[in-house]
Amino acid sequence: MARRCEVTGKGVRTGNNVSHANNKTRRRFLPNLHVVSLISEALGRDVTLRVSSHGLRSVEHNGGIDNWLIKTRDDRLSDDAKVLKRKIKKALAAKQAA
Template identity: 65%
Template sequence: MSRICELTGKGRLTGHNVSHANNRTKRVFLPNLQNVTLLSEKLDRAFKFRVSTHGLRSVEHNGGLDNWLRKTKDEKLSANARKVKRELLKADKAA
């Protein structure tokens, strides 16, 4: 399972461990991913996502899942999140 946030697209980064003697060895920085259930107010449903803690704070700061999906470009979202976004936009047009 890839370590990529479904809502922000945040993934792994590479860098170096640097010793006191300035020896450098490769290392990987992984995002802090959590399995969460987010509620959509417009669709009145719950959706499960694998989201980084930074992404979770960002979603709450922007007014919830519905607003986040409307504002975010499709390229950043996972296939699951794009599907939810399509449902949300379809519900907006119907209303």
């Protein structure tokens, strides 16, 4: 399982540890990921995703996971999030048709 946020696409970055003697050794900066359950109003159930803290704040700022996924481009989403986005769009279209 990759260390990547399923909502924002944030992943591992690389850089250097620099000592007082200016020795440089490679290191990894890992994203702050959490497994969270977000409530999808369109689907009427909880959705479990691996989300970074920044991604969680962004989702809440936009009014929930449904609004966030509809507004976000597909190239920024994980495969699971793309499937979820299609299900949400289908559920919203069915509600509007009824």
